[in-house]
Amino acid sequence: MDEVSATEPDPGAGDAEHGVIQTRGLTKRYRGGQLAVDGLDLTVPAGSVFGFLGPNGSGKTTTIRMLMGLIEPTSGTARLLGRPMPRASRAVLPHVGALIEGPALYGFLSGKDNLLRYDAADPTADPRTRRARVAAALDRVGLTAAAGKKAKAYSLGMKQRLGLAAALLQPRRLLVLDEPTNGLDPQGMREIRSLVRELASDGTTVFLSSHLLDEIEQVCTHAAVMAQGRLITQGAVADLAAGARGRLVVTTPDTGDAARVLKEQGVADVVVAEDRVTAEPPEGELAELNAALVTAGVRVRGFVVERASLEDAFVALTGEGFDVAG
Amino acid sequence: MSRAETPMRQAGAEPPEVAAPGAVRAPSPLWTFGLLRNELVTTFRRWRTLALLGVLAAVPVLVGIAVKIETRDGSSAGGGGGAGPAFIAQITNNGLFLVFTALAATLPFFLPMAIGVVAGDAIAGEANAGTLRYLLVAPAGRSRLLLTKYATVMAFCLVATLVVAVAALIMGALLFPLGELTTISGTRISFADGLGRALLIALVVAASLTGIAALGLFISTLTNSGIAAMATTVGLLITVQILDQIPQLHALQPYFFSHYWLSFADLMREPVYWDNLVNNLGLQALYAGVFGSAAWARFTTRDVTA
Numbered sequence: 001m002d003e004v005s006a007t008e009p010d011p012g013a014g015d016a017e018h019g020v021i022q023t024r025g026l027t028k029r030y031r032g033g034q035l036a037v038d039g040l041d042l043t044v045p046a047g048s049v050f051g052f053l054g055p056n057g058s059g060k061t062t063t064i065r066m067l068m069g070l071i072e073p074t075s076g077t078a079r080l081l082g083r084p085m086p087r088a089s090r091a092v093l094p095h096v097g098a099l100i101e102g103p104a105l106y107g108f109l110s111g112k113d114n115l116l117r118y119d120a121a122d123p124t125a126d127p128r129t130r131r132a133r134v135a136a137a138l139d140r141v142g143l144t145a146a147a148g149k150k151a152k153a154y155s156l157g158m159k160q161r162l163g164l165a166a167a168l169l170q171p172r173r174l175l176v177l178d179e180p181t182n183g184l185d186p187q188g189m190r191e192i193r194s195l196v197r198e199l200a201s202d203g204t205t206v207f208l209s210s211h212l213l214d215e216i217e218q219v220c221t222h223a224a225v226m227a228q229g230r231l232i233t234q235g236a237v238a239d240l241a242a243g244a245r246g247r248l249v250v251t252t253p254d255t256g257d258a259a260r261v262l263k264e265q266g267v268a269d270v271v272v273a274e275d276r277v278t279a280e281p282p283e284g285e286l287a288e289l290n291a292a293l294v295t296a297g298v299r300v301r302g303f304v305v306e307r308a309s310l311e312d313a314f315v316a317l318t319g320e321g322f323d324v325a326g
Numbered sequence: 327m328s329r330a331e332t333p334m335r336q337a338g339a340e341p342p343e344v345a346a347p348g349a350v351r352a353p354s355p356l357w358t359f360g361l362l363r364n365e366l367v368t369t370f371r372r373w374r375t376l377a378l379l380g381v382l383a384a385v386p387v388l389v390g391i392a393v394k395i396e397t398r399d400g401s402s403a404g405g406g407g408g409a410g411p412a413f414i415a416q417i418t419n420n421g422l423f424l425v426f427t428a429l430a431a432t433l434p435f436f437l438p439m440a441i442g443v444v445a446g447d448a449i450a451g452e453a454n455a456g457t458l459r460y461l462l463v464a465p466a467g468r469s470r471l472l473l474t475k476y477a478t479v480m481a482f483c484l485v486a487t488l489v490v491a492v493a494a495l496i497m498g499a500l501l502f503p504l505g506e507l508t509t510i511s512g513t514r515i516s517f518a519d520g521l522g523r524a525l526l527i528a529l530v531v532a533a534s535l536t537g538i539a540a541l542g543l544f545i546s547t548l549t550n551s552g553i554a555a556m557a558t559t560v561g562l563l564i565t566v567q568i569l570d571q572i573p574q575l576h577a578l579q580p581y582f583f584s585h586y587w588l589s590f591a592d593l594m595r596e597p598v599y600w601d602n603l604v605n606n607l608g609l610q611a612l613y614a615g616v617f618g619s620a621a622w623a624r625f626t627t628r629d630v631t632a
């Protein structure tokens with residue numbers, strides 16, 4: 001798996017055209033017969049913060065393992081920084097920092113010694129700058145004070161930070177973070193998110209998997225949605241949310257009348273629920289619709305178009321929740 | 327959600343010696359040994375490694391004290407006959423024989439068991455802890471990591487053997503006289519010559535362990551449980567040692583990795599009797615080749631999901 005020399009020309013020279021990560025028909029069937037990833041075509045643009053969204057068991061970690069050369073795809077191809085994986089591991093991986101399925105540390109070593117070991121494992125890492133880089137990485141994740149403590153005495157949040165520090169030992173072109181906020185308290189989550197934003201503003205492409213929609217919505221510029229090993233959709237977060245249209249919501253005690261008037265006005269998909277009537281927002285002027293309701297004697301207490309969130313998009317796309325027909 | 331609320335450091339504050347992205351320079355070929363150095367330091371700093379070495383050092387100490395107590399009245403150790411480990415009867419005359427006795431006493435079980443623990447845990451232990459995936463994405467390189475692990479296990483073989491030999495030498499010097507010694511063939515050799523042979527014997531004993539080291543490393547690539555790999559390796563050692571005693575299996579016995587282990591005693595003959603020594607070293611090389619290749623074939627193609 002390491003026949004490609006680390007001294008080959010700069011990997012990823014063609015990031016712009018091909019994407020920092022590009023997979024074609026990527027498929028993994030585990031030895032137990034479980035089809036974990038099924039024909040994945042993923043393109044991650046350079047410079048994006050790319051959210052890889054899917055419920056637990058949808059194949060996110062499996063995809064990341066294939067991208068990082070830890071497991072062999074059953075079929076299909078994966079390219080990282082424009083180079084084929086796992087063949088080009090040695091040339092590509094020094095440019096990639098990764099957190100995969102949570103941190104893994106040597107409990108009997110101090111935080112600093114853990115990082116020294118991971119850095120020594122990278123044959124391109126200059127031993128003359130090793131200590132300085134380890135200190136800088138520890139500082140960056142706020143662990144300088146705990147650097148000398150044995151890793152087994154670290155809290156989960158500290159372990160997660162140390163894992164992130166390992167991904168930041170060298171300047172990276174790509175960071176692959178598999179559920180980096182898993183198990184953290186809200187404060188820890190905020191810290192990780194702001195670190196991700198900070199790294200992205202340095203120009204590093206960040207590939208971030210998560211099963212939390214709001215996380216993706218808060219930090220990502222692009223997203224892909226996975227369900228049961230299949231890619232449902234991918235694109236810019238704004239486009240994805242726009243793809244799921246908002247809902248017109250009328251709050252009124254006269255739901256029957258309101259629904260009738262809306263239908264008369266040509267509004268589609270009218271649904272009555274308790275004291276709310278929801279519908280697909282029409283193309284025309286909303287004020288006229290409201291006027292029509294009022295004219296018909298409907299006591300309108302609320303009249304809004306609720307903006308679609310990524311969650312709506314997700315629900316619509318995966319067919320979970322109300323929109324079962326999807 | 328402002329950045330001010332986080333203790334994490336702001337971007338662009340790395341020290342100046344950190345290169346710009348994409349400017350990773352061609353590594354010096356020597357840098358590849360950084361992992362080996364780190365692996366050696368990590369292994370020998372582990373509490374478990376030190377405990378194993380401590381147990382090994384205790385064997386010659388106990389044997390020395392036992393012989394001293396047993397021979398207080400002037401009788402010879404081992405009842406003067408063939409009982410007990412090789413050379414034990416000569417310790418009272420010359421403390422240097424404690425080195426040979428201690429090696430003969432630890433080679434059948436203690437030494438290979440310690441090797442089995444370290445070798446069995448080498449890959450499986452990293453897989454178990456999940457650290458294997460981070461070493462691989464570093465990227466350590468699978469072949470490089472496996473070679474590093476094997477080299478470290480071999481270094482442990484050497485250190486473990488030397489610990490037994492040195493502890494025995496110190497104990498022998500403290501409790502018994504030192505001086506000229508008699509070889510198995512009955513000739514006399516100087517103490518310096520004897521010391522040289524003791525060192526040679528220690529090296530041969532260490533080399534005798536390369537077979538089980540390769541076997542343990544191979545087993546270590548098969549599983550994600552360090553404990554299972556250690557137990558399997560040590561279990562195999564015990565099984566082979568038992569089978570080596572069953573006369574009906576004599577046709578197979580020359581292929582057991584432990585079959586020629588005690589041939590190191592032939593270095594104490596004058597002239598040295600080489601046949602079994604050569605057989606032993608050849609057999610160890612065969613095991614290292616076969617199981618080293620098997621470990622490589624397995625490790626470079628396996629899915630690392632732990």
Ligand SMILES: Nc1ncnc2c1ncn2[C@@H]1O[C@H](COP(=O)(O)OP(=O)(O)O)[C@@H](O)[C@H]1O
Pocket residue numbers: 030031032034035036054055056057058059060061062063631
């Ligand atoms: N090592 C493995 N062997 C067999 N099946 C696995 C293995 N790892 C994961 N799976 C299965 O593959 C599917 C996808 O898992 P995973 O990639 O971990 O999903 P996610 O990271 O999105 O939660 C799940 O059904 C899971 O049970």
Ligand SMILES: [Mg+2]
Pocket residue numbers: 057060061062101178179
């Ligand atoms: Mg996962």
